[in-house]
Amino acid sequence: MAIDKIVPGVAEAVAGIESGMTIMISGFGFAGVPNDLIHGVLDLGVTDLTVISNNAGTGTEGLAALMGSGRVRRIICSYPRSKGSDNFDARYAAGEIELELVPQGTLSERMRAAAAGVGGFYSPTSVGTDLAAGKEVRTIDGRDYVLELPLRADVALVQAQKADRWGNLVYSKAARNFGPVMAMAADLTIVQAKEIVPLGGLDPEAIVTPSVFVDRVVHIDNDREWDI
């Protein structure tokens, strides 16, 4: 039977996402954010979500719309505050959203650990700071490290440049960022791709995310300018 992970639209792509789930969302700043999928999740009406993303959104759409919706209970990120992050800032100031602040390299490596089936790792990052509070410290070859645990998600929403029907992916420039590691770290990985190519249309030497990590692909080729 031919494997075909391409779904007809955003509604089919996000089907099955439920309240209470943990969702990874790719992107760094405005680059590589799967805005159509985020709005698909909003349209589902699900709530009590935990979001894992580097930033907390700016402007009024995409991640910022999710933050402003009141449906996110908790965000795990490295850098929520930016010019225009008003939606998050207001929820945070009011105590209406929980924030787990994670150093950016620790955030991505915790995802990689989950993806790789590794039970954690020791990192020199954050040693001696408030972000290491309560964490096990271990001295290895004379240097102190803190224990960091894997970070997985129920769902990953990822933006890619090109995909085939198996779900092989390539990205565009700095829009790659967290996409490949999030795609590996979730039970259900949903991709919005700007272009769909035939199977065999991607150079095996150049594929960034091999198809095994991807569950659904939706073709989004609009050039809509989002307020993000």
Next chain:
Amino acid sequence: MSATMTADAFTRLSRRQLAWCAAQAIPDGSYVNLGIGVPTLCANVMPADREIVLHSENGVLGFGPAPAAGEEDRDLINASKEFITMKPGGAYFVHTDAFVMIRGGHLDLALLGAFEVSGQGDLANWTTGDRRFPPGVGGAMDLAVGAKAVWVLTEHTTKKGEPKIVDTCKYPLTAPKVVRKIFTDLAEIDVTPSGLVVRAMVEGLTLPALQALTEPKLTLADDCRVLSAPAA
């Protein structure tokens, strides 16, 4: 205190001039991360006669200056979310690899912004503890412990005129004892085991005047230079 009262005896560098001064001090052949704030401005003022490879935490190595107006690519930005360009030889990679380069000690230098730096090289640049201004650590803690050297680029004082170079950081630390050099809009200062050494100061600034804006004791280098940069 009289030295600080002689107003307008010296002129502070602009943010771009501060970035220029730091950029000219980067050794040829270095791999260098530019952090959020003044550091990302360095990409626009790099010395033309050196090959220096710039790294950005969001998966970019070998980038160049900002694009010309109309040439912006929304998929190509730096840590400050400003548009950049790529140089021949540049590469893109996943976030985990960007931090393998950072945490694994593969970068020669990281240029970072700061809320405060102590005389011992402690760095504070991620939170003020004020709930109206959410904290943001980004890649700062990884860079602070992972790069082979850390330089700070910052205004010398806060907007209220208080020292940012302090005896003890009052804000939570990003990392203890990591900063080797500080470029401010007034001076270039080395953090050494025997204390802070002023390597350069802007024209007209005296050591007593700089000391009045700095908490830890400053020592003047024997060969202290004038810190200057092209206008604009």
